[in-house]
Amino acid sequence: MSERRATVRRETSETRITVEVNLDGTGRHDIVTPLPFLSHMLEQLPRHGRFDLTVRAEGDVHIDGHHTTEDVGIVLGQALREALGDRRGINRYGHATLPMDEARVSCSLDLSGRAFFVWDVDMPKAKIGQWDTELAEVFFEALARSAQINLHVVQEAGKNLHHITEIAFKALARALRDAVRVDGDQIPSTKGSLD
16 A cells, blocks of 8 residues: 655645645644644644644634635645545544533544535634634535545534534544544445545
């Protein structure tokens, strides 16, 4: 099996993003964004997903964090898609339901090559640090669409917005960890292709 790594860069008039992913890493990360809470959430992905992740992001956060958050999701999704290649041998499916104090979130995903996104999370508009809570959904949707994965995120319990958001990222990480795991040498589809 070839190395499952990718580096993707995206530069627009709003953002400059570079993401490096190594799916067969150990959880190392080096993440710099202009939004501290976003950086903290992104650190959860490699730590709990056991892949290596480097992110360098600059954006027009003097306006707000939307463009930066969305574009990081887009570029990370593209990097995951590229690193997966033809998806030969992967487990394909992943699921995790995790608690964090009073909060509990379930994340289910299928690395199917078909983008679909469900967000069933009670996330009122508020701020966590400088970061708008509604950007959690923006990030997850951008990731799902650009990685071409079927992603469902469902809140089962919780009131603290920091806890709900953080456990959603951790559940995503654990679900990805299962789904990208190599479990043979076949394309895991009766179609013979995942794209």
